[in-house]
Amino acid sequence: MTSAVQANSLSWLGIVRLGLVQAALGAIVVLTTSTINRVMVVELMLPAIIPGALVALHHALQLLRPRMGHGSDVGGRGTPWIIGGMAVLAIGGVLSAMATALMGTNFAGGIALAVLAFALIGAGVSASGTSLLVLVAKRVASNRKPAAAAIVWILMIAGIVLPAKLAGKFLDPFTPARLVMVAASVSGIAFVVALLAVWGVEGKFINGGVLPALPATAKPSFKSALKEVWAEPEARHFTIFVFVSMFAYNAQDLILEPFAGSVFKFTVGQSTDLSGVQHSGVLLGMILVGAIATMAWGKVLGSLKFWMVSGCIGSGIALAGLVVAGSVGPAWPFKANVFLLGLANGAFSIAAVASMMSMASNGRGSREGVRMGLWGAAQAIAFGLGSFFGAAMSDAARLLLGSPVAAYSTVFAFEAVLFLVAAVLASQISPAKDFRQSNTGSKPSGADSKPSDSTSRDSLVASLTGRA
Numbered sequence: 001m002t003s004a005v006q007a008n009s010l011s012w013l014g015i016v017r018l019g020l021v022q023a024a025l026g027a028i029v030v031l032t033t034s035t036i037n038r039v040m041v042v043e044l045m046l047p048a049i050i051p052g053a054l055v056a057l058h059h060a061l062q063l064l065r066p067r068m069g070h071g072s073d074v075g076g077r078g079t080p081w082i083i084g085g086m087a088v089l090a091i092g093g094v095l096s097a098m099a100t101a102l103m104g105t106n107f108a109g110g111i112a113l114a115v116l117a118f119a120l121i122g123a124g125v126s127a128s129g130t131s132l133l134v135l136v137a138k139r140v141a142s143n144r145k146p147a148a149a150a151i152v153w154i155l156m157i158a159g160i161v162l163p164a165k166l167a168g169k170f171l172d173p174f175t176p177a178r179l180v181m182v183a184a185s186v187s188g189i190a191f192v193v194a195l196l197a198v199w200g201v202e203g204k205f206i207n208g209g210v211l212p213a214l215p216a217t218a219k220p221s222f223k224s225a226l227k228e229v230w231a232e233p234e235a236r237h238f239t240i241f242v243f244v245s246m247f248a249y250n251a252q253d254l255i256l257e258p259f260a261g262s263v264f265k266f267t268v269g270q271s272t273d274l275s276g277v278q279h280s281g282v283l284l285g286m287i288l289v290g291a292i293a294t295m296a297w298g299k300v301l302g303s304l305k306f307w308m309v310s311g312c313i314g315s316g317i318a319l320a321g322l323v324v325a326g327s328v329g330p331a332w333p334f335k336a337n338v339f340l341l342g343l344a345n346g347a348f349s350i351a352a353v354a355s356m357m358s359m360a361s362n363g364r365g366s367r368e369g370v371r372m373g374l375w376g377a378a379q380a381i382a383f384g385l386g387s388f389f390g391a392a393m394s395d396a397a398r399l400l401l402g403s404p405v406a407a408y409s410t411v412f413a414f415e416a417v418l419f420l421v422a423a424v425l426a427s428q429i430s431p432a433k434d435f436r437q438s439n440t441g442s443k444p445s446g447a448d449s450k451p452s453d454s455t456s457r458d459s460l461v462a463s464l465t466g467r468a
């Protein structure tokens with residue numbers, strides 16, 4: 001059976017095609033969370049809490065990820081969920097621009113439309129993003145998963161950066177009508193790219209047989225499937241790790257640039273450039289770990305656990321360096337410190353994503369979508385709460401300590417501790433068992449040896465195709 005799975009695995013071109021779907025998703029999301037956010041605050045002079053609340057709604061709706069993943073599981077195919085989710089996301093992207101334009105003349109109507117738009121964005125990201133990762137997890141050979149994770153995420157970053165730069169050029173001089181036109185163009189192009197990229201990739205054959213939807217008698221309820229997955233110690237432990245590590249990852253998001261201005265007297269342009277330094281480190285970390293782990297350079301460097309643990313420890317050390325920077329001041333190699341933070345962040349995050357892909361099939365059969373959705377929801381909620389908590393904690397610390405520098409340093413120190421906690425959690429995770437054993441034909445430990453009430457995928461294929 002393993003040879004059949006490997007023979008049916010996606011080629012590198014197929015992996016790149018799925019990465020283009022992630023790039024299309026990122027192109028629409030960045031337009032709504034960055035460009036439209038700026039227009040509301042600067043051009044329309046609205047309180048920042050309004051776009052902040054709308055983005056929070058988009059994150060909150062990603063609690064739907066496990067439910068969307070369950071739909072992909074019981075239907076047997078992820079492509080309809082990816083295409084449908086991208087359609088909903090594209091509609092949400094256009095409506096968010098229309099809502100922003102409407103706020104200038106009808107504020108209440110604009111807000112109501114914006115709430116609908118950002119709800120659609122959250123639902124669309126949940127459906128398409130979750131099903132895309134499930135498809136990668138199911139169809140990519142285990143020894144290619146680290147590189148696949150890096151490719152998908154790098155293309156997502158490209159999808160965020162390039163359309164944002166192009167949209168910025170077409171938005172000047174700004175008018176509400178121009179905003180709607182640009183949003184419609186980006187959303188429409190992104191949907192077409194995603195549609196062409198995913199078309200035919202999933203295929204009709206998995207494990208040597210036609211992959212059918214589960215029969216009605218074998219379809220568990222979502223509540224039952226989620227309860228079963230949460231009862232798996234491995235899945236539950238990994239969910240906690242994802243939440244803690246991603247909370248720590250994003251808690252500095254809103255305070256790093258103000259810290260640079262307060263301590264190192266960076267101008268607005270310099271602090272914006274600092275974000276580029278950090279993300280360059282993230283990108284390099286992703287590329288290095290994706291390449292090294294895929295080539296399996298030794299038992300240590302080829303281990304996803306090693307990169308998760310070392311990446312979290314490295315992130316904690318880099319954040320401790322920012323605490324020291326607050327005391328030392330301009331003499332500290334600040335940009336190098338921020339670059340190392342990005343490098344460590346990229347290393348642990350891509351190892352975590354590759355681990356998700358490797359572990360999605362561990363446990364009871366036909367639950368990959370629920371597991372991936374659970375981990376995706378943990379990540380989305382951690383991102384939203386991390387940004388809010390980091391900013392709120394810095395404000396509270398400033399009131400208590402009376403010093404902006406001390407306040408920022410307190411948050412960095414707290415993040416460093418969280419990363420060390422995440423490193424301990426990561427040390428107890430074993431994604432390598434799926435990553436290495438699949439190449440020898442052995443069954444991943446952690447797979448349920450008993451047939452579930454929903455019947456394993458292999459048994460179902462055999463029974464419906466007449467194969468023994």
